Amino acid sequence: MNRILKKTQLSAEVFRLEVEAPLIAHERKPGQFIILQVDDSIGERIPLTIADADPVNGSITLIFQTVGKTTHLLADKQVGDSIAALLGPLGQPTHIEKVGHVVCVGGGIGVAPLHPIAQAMKAAGNKVTIIMGARNKSLLIMEGEMRKIADDLIIVTDDGSYGRKGLVTHPLKELCEQSPKPDMAVIIGPPIMMKFGAETTRPYGVHTVVSLNTIMIDGTGMCGGCRVTVGGKTQFVCVDGPEFDGHLVDFDNMMKRLRAYKPREDADHQAHHCHLEEAAKALEKQ
Amino acid sequence: MLIYGIPEFRLPKTIVQNELDILKKMGVKVEMNFVVGRTRKLNDLIEKDGFSAVFVGTGAGLPKFMNIPGENLVGVFSANEYLTRANLMKAYDTGRAHTPLYHSKKVAVLGGGNVAMDAARMALRLGAEEVHLVYRRTEKEMPARVEEVGHAREEGVIFHMLQNAVRILGDANDCVTQMECLRYELGEPDASGRRSPVPLAGSEFLMEVDTVIVAIGNGSNPLISQTTAGLQVNRWGNIIVDENGKTSIDGIYAGGDIVLGAATVILAMGEGRRAASSINASLAGT
Numbered sequence: 191m192n193r194i195l196k197k198t199q200l201s202a203e204v205f206r207l208e209v210e211a212p213l214i215a216h217e218r219k220p221g222q223f224i225i226l227q228v229d230d231s232i233g234e235r236i237p238l239t240i241a242d243a244d245p246v247n248g249s250i251t252l253i254f255q256t257v258g259k260t261t262h263l264l265a266d267k268q269v270g271d272s273i274a275a276l277l278g279p280l281g282q283p284t285h286i287e288k289v290g291h292v293v294c295v296g297g298g299i300g301v302a303p304l305h306p307i308a309q310a311m312k313a314a315g316n317k318v319t320i321i322m323g324a325r326n327k328s329l330l331i332m333e334g335e336m337r338k339i340a341d342d343l344i345i346v347t348d349d350g351s352y353g354r355k356g357l358v359t360h361p362l363k364e365l366c367e368q369s370p371k372p373d374m375a376v377i378i379g380p381p382i383m384m385k386f387g388a389e390t391t392r393p394y395g396v397h398t399v400v401s402l403n404t405i406m407i408d409g410t411g412m413c414g415g416c417r418v419t420v421g422g423k424t425q426f427v428c429v430d431g432p433e434f435d436g437h438l439v440d441f442d443n444m445m446k447r448l449r450a451y452k453p454r455e456d457a458d459h460q461a462h463h464c465h466l467e468e469a470a471k472a473l474e475k476q
Numbered sequence: 477m478l479i480y481g482i483p484e485f486r487l488p489k490t491i492v493q494n495e496l497d498i499l500k501k502m503g504v505k506v507e508m509n510f511v512v513g514r515t516r517k518l519n520d521l522i523e524k525d526g527f528s529a530v531f532v533g534t535g536a537g538l539p540k541f542m543n544i545p546g547e548n549l550v551g552v553f554s555a556n557e558y559l560t561r562a563n564l565m566k567a568y569d570t571g572r573a574h575t576p577l578y579h580s581k582k583v584a585v586l587g588g589g590n591v592a593m594d595a596a597r598m599a600l601r602l603g604a605e606e607v608h609l610v611y612r613r614t615e616k617e618m619p620a621r622v623e624e625v626g627h628a629r630e631e632g633v634i635f636h637m638l639q640n641a642v643r644i645l646g647d648a649n650d651c652v653t654q655m656e657c658l659r660y661e662l663g664e665p666d667a668s669g670r671r672s673p674v675p676l677a678g679s680e681f682l683m684e685v686d687t688v689i690v691a692i693g694n695g696s697n698p699l700i701s702q703t704t705a706g707l708q709v710n711r712w713g714n715i716i717v718d719e720n721g722k723t724s725i726d727g728i729y730a731g732g733d734i735v736l737g738a739a740t741v742i743l744a745m746g747e748g749r750r751a752a753s754s755i756n757a758s759l760a761g762t
């Protein structure tokens with residue numbers, strides 16, 4: 191069970207695994223996730239979004255970035271190895287509907303969970319504009335797959351090594367200023383990016399959906415560890431989410447909760463966040 | 477719950493393991509990492525997978541929170557999360573376990589049941605210097621077993637009766653620093669027959685704590701009822717069964733905390749046995 195059928199490295203830190211999981215492949219819908227435990231009983235449990243599934247083959251696709259111990263362990267697994275525990279599909283599926291023009295915004299690894307949603311939005315008859323962002327060209331993933339879906343594809347990198355130089359919020363703002371403005375935005379990426387993405391669309395009243403990836407333990411509503419404040423109310427990401435109205439999420443509290451266990455956060459990521467934050471603040475002032 | 481909720485010092489896991497081993501020897505097959513309602517719908521088990529009857533014993537669900545300001549600060553846990561981190565993920569085993577532990581010095585536990593006592597005693601074992609148990613009635617009204625209250629006191633848990641938290645305060649990083657409480661007195665008996673606590677106006681005071689554990693009970697787990705059409709639940713979400721443990725759907729039975737609300741191991745076991753004999757009787761056609 192849970193055998194790895196295929197493994198590809200998408201960038202320096204990003205891997206794609208195709209894992210045998212026939213029941214999950216059959217039931218899963220866009221927006222849902224699994225919880226896995228790489229090795230024995232003392233391993234940490236982490237949530238990962240189901241990036242794709244093949245019900246005929248009985249497999250699901252997971253795309254992840256090596257950030258902590260567990261994701262590094264997972265990256266060490268080879269084809270033929272098994273993942274100790276795989277639980278899912280969890281969470282509420284994305285609400286897919288024909289609304290008109292949907293802007294899908296993916297930052298870094300967030301492009302992976304965005305893919306099935308963009309696909310479903312397109313299949314439902316929407317015009318789909320995709321904005322993809324990464325720190326630099328080598329960290330950009332799934333460009334080919336996204337290009338197949340998008341009516342328009344905009345790529346931005348922080349350093350300008352590919353596509354436009356800047357942040358995903360720049361083209362997002364331009365789209366919001368157009369007439370007619372987009373009917374909906376789906377933003378998935380690092381919390382800081384989702385926060386400023388939502389701030390970008392807010393003044394234009396463009397309905398904005400974000401997908402939250404909080405710390406989880408059971409993923410079934412048992413512990414409350416994944417809770418966030420949405421519109422002043424406490425919500426459990428694993429059962430009420432993972433998708434919420436981006437204009438109602440208290441991102442500042444969520445980011446602080448995410449950092450609760452990682453004073454050791456990788457300096458590189460920290461620098462990136464600060465850079466993003468500064469740039470986004472500048473944008474806010476405009 | 478016997479594994480991840482009730483701590484080892486109260487219920488040695490070897491006892492639970494022995495019980496499980498007996499079931500396995502009797503021919504019971506255990507499917508792990510399978511969330512009924514998500515991995516497979518309850519109806520599918522009967523309609524497609526050939527099971528003649530199903531017993532639902534999914535236990536208590538979503539932990540209740542106080543709904544007070546500051547409850548989503550870093551350092552506020554449900555008892556479920558706190559105990560699960562310690563019991564199941566062995567977070568105390570910092571040398572081996574990958575699950576990070578939150579280091580607490582001064583802990584407040586809110587509640588007066590067995591779960592609150594377990595959480596308080598666990599906090600002491602995890603190295604807290606002071607553990608304060610805060611309950612809004614008096615010791616006489618505490619739902620915990622007298623023995624458990626005695627054990628907690630003997631181990632050094634500090635009891636604060638007729639007090640309750642109204643607000644949790646944090647620092648710039650959203651980490652808990654203080655808890656604001658109110659004092660109470662007992663008034664008229666309420667619906668449960670216990671004298672209800674009445675707040676004393678102007679009695680606010682601050683308690684210095686870095687961790688708050690909320691142990692005020694659980695709601696019901698909505699997953700099965702949400703994903704099973706026709707399954708009747710009461711207004712608290714508990715599954716409704718007849719005197720034989722049968723639900724509103726033929727072939728589906730239920731018992732334990734999902735029917736009773738948070739109750740006891742003995743009651744849950746009794747309900748399981750009763751349902752098993754009615755399932756046997758109904759399958760034998762009597």
Ligand SMILES: Cc1cc2nc3c(=O)[nH]c(=O)nc-3n(C[C@H](O)[C@H](O)[C@H](O)COP(=O)(O)OP(=O)(O)OC[C@H]3O[C@@H](n4cnc5c(N)ncnc54)[C@H](O)[C@@H]3O)c2cc1C
Binds near residue numbers: 510732
């Ligand atoms: C800290 C603590 C202390 C306690 N102390 C005592 C005590 O001293 N004495 C006492 O009698 N009782 C005590 N209890 C209560 C007791 O644990 C419960 O009453 C009892 O475990 C209920 O049994 P159950 O079989 O109904 O549910 P549970 O034991 O909760 O088991 C339910 C199981 O179903 C699983 N599940 C849930 N949803 C699904 C799904 N959709 N698909 C598949 N599986 C699912 C859960 O993961 C869980 O393993 C305590 C509880 C806690 C948390």
Ligand code: FES
Binds near residue numbers: 405407411416426428
């Ligand atoms: S992860 Fe435990 S309630 Fe969501």
